[in-house]
Amino acid sequence: MEIKVLGPLLVRERGTSIVPSAGKPRQILAVLALRAGRVVPAATLMEEIWGQDIPRSAATTLQTYILQLRRKIANALGETPSRTSKEVLVTSYGGYLLRAAPDDSDLREFERQSAAGGAALERGDAHAAAELLSRALGLWSGEALADVPVGPVLGLDLVGMEEARMRTLEQRIEADLSIGRHAGIVAELRMLVARFPMQESLVAQLMLALYRSGSTWRALESFQRLRSTLVEELGIEPSARLQELHGRMLAGCATLDLPEPAGYGVPARLSA
Structure with a gap:
């Protein structure tokens, strides 16, 4: 699976996009993609869609959105899949999990490169820091989740992601200053x-x-x-x-x- 959130949302399975066109299923996928490999409680997904005004039909509607996403996944997996859509988007412990490896996400790669660059700066290797931090920033193609409606959950996620981006940017500038740029x-x-x-x-x-x-x-x-x-x-x-x-x-x-x-x-x- 390929997951990109540092710009417009892109989630591909076997090279085929599974991003729905409708806003609310897209929000659900974005929350799951940011937490790929971890169980996201149904209550968290409901909060993202409806905030504090959760309707009585929320559980049923959420299940409908999950079904829509699984249909997209099934289409991407093809006629003879090695795993089913339910094994990709898993129901588990009162929530849902999008099964993906850590290397599948541009956000995880950004965090790795940024941490490595920060460590290089700490030990005084400004040239390595500048390269690593620039590589981390290069993973961004615009505002994170630029084409996704944002509710309370994603709103907090985006604040944290932007703070991490700014911290990385300031460290890269510090490294550039240290090497005479x-x-x-x-x-x-x-x-x-x-x-x-x-x-x-x-x-x-x-x-x-x-x-x-x-x-x-x-x-x-x-x-x-x-x-x-x-x-x-x-x-x-x-x-x-x-x-x-x-x-x-x-x-x-x-x-x-x-x-x-x-x-x-x-x-x-x-x-x-």
Whole structure:
């Protein structure tokens, strides 16, 4: 089975799509695909479809959706299958399980590559980290489950997936800063900061990339823009770490030229 959720939903059995066109069965398949190999309680699937307003007919309707998915699976398996649709979409322990191997999912592959890249960054191998983290991010083809209606269950799943994507992205940028790619990531960081104007870690990385590219005034301008936004929107000042980075840039601190990451993409000596 092939499962892709880091973009439009794609689930194939023997090369044939089993994704239904109707919205609710598609939601059910998406929940099962994200938890492939694990039993998903029927109550979880009902919550995804109906939220807190679950009708009396929910159990029967859910069974109908499962039957529709099994028909799609049976068609994909062909006339002489080595296993039945009920062995692919299994009824078990008050719920359902989509039988698939861990390697079948792009989400699991993303998690593996991201974890390996993070570990490489921790041990100081920035080149390996940049490659692994870039490979992980390359698995995304757009917004996760972009063509699937989203209920309460998938909504929480998507929040976690986007947070993991952003964490991986920040680590990849940190690795790029560590190996001297500061000029090449300025444009990317500008777009990210425009999208997330109050995310200090991204602003710090942009400041450092600009500073190392010889644009000290632009780096300082980025800090002032963040400060104005935080004061106006939340009534707070930037964090002490970011203010320290700003102060060191004003002082022309030589340690900022060293490609040694430590949180926020800032050299380790910054927090010393």
